[in-house]
Amino acid sequence: MTSLTEIAPGQASRAYRGWVLFVLIVVYTFNFIDRQIVSILAGPIKAELGLTDTQLGLMVGVAFGLFYATLAVPIAWLADRYSRVWIMTLSFGIWSLFTAGCGLAGNFWQIFVSRLGVGIGEAGGVAPAYSLIADYFPRGSRARAMALYSFAIPIGSALGVLFGGLVASAVNWRSAFVIVGLTGAVLAPLFRLAVRDPVRGAHDADVRVAASSFGAVFRVLLRKPAFFLLSLAASSGSLLGYGLIAWLPSFFERSFGMTLQERAVFYAGILLLGGVGGIWLGGWLADRLGNRSKRAYALIPGCAALLSAPFFLIAFLSTEKWVTFALFLIPQALSLVWLGPVIACVQQLVPPSMRSTASAIFLLINNLIGLCVGPVFFGRVSDALRPYYGAESLRYAIVIGLGFYVLSAFLFWLASRRLERDWHHAS
16 A cells, blocks of 8 residues: 555656656755855855855855765655655755855854755755655666756756856845745745655565664665775765865966856856766766676776866866866766766665665765865865965865875775675565
């Protein structure tokens, strides 16, 4: 028997699955608009509130990432037991209201606390969505579905950068926060009306397995080294990726003298064009090659990470603006190839009843290292190099950080050697 809020196996048509995926993409897009809009507004915020690069890194990374990473685990535990749609609806409303609150901040600590609130809300927005997608789409199309869902990352990041920069140029940075925050708060209840929970494990043999405790999930994962190697590999790449998202607008201002409006258009183009292509490539390759060998789910992102480093290095050492734009498109695409393969792979390492919690543990590791450390790392290194390189200190701080992509590639290779043994086989 299914409840009135659930869809049983076979009841969800292909069109409805597509509709659900579209709605989830819209919500995730707002997730990244609200998350990344602060990167383009960092310059005006720093000037008005008198912040250092280290404080900016704390505001962008630690303030958001601390609760975003840690609360995702207990919220996902709830999502493995109760309505994932209701949890996402409440989360959407909370992070949107706190985003609007950022526009009212009068000092560092007020905007720091507002960013904490955004992180608290967004903690419930991703892991339940991964679980929903895994239950709506069969294994043979999951990587592509996860890749399509992940399109929201470059789309939302690009929209946040573009909209935030244009509104800040025309009005002020505070208005940008308020407008996007209140828009999300209005859309949140509509999400609850648009999506229904599917039966857990609808496309797997483990249908209706009871939800597991956190301890049980963690014990299962401890027996699967591939999970932790994948998590650390993705985290190493995310450390650099989140650092770039946080600091590239400031880099374009300091090293190329771009105005706020120019930075918004320039960087939004890089995020959108490069990001969408890379994410789709990763999902498409994983669905094609993963059926032949499970190692492909780790080797594909590993190769992409290794190729990203030299392209980024050439781009950062370029002094011509439009050459830099063209050079950035390739590594921006390669740096996001991992999303579809790795997220789909995490779903296959555990039974359906553990997917939300396992996804949240993956996100906890990824965000504690990538999101919390990345922006602060580059801010601290930039401050340390400033006496030697002046306005160019940020350029060389980012160049130093490219080594994290090499580490990421190595960890993905190690993970590939364990995937066949650690894969979950339904009983």
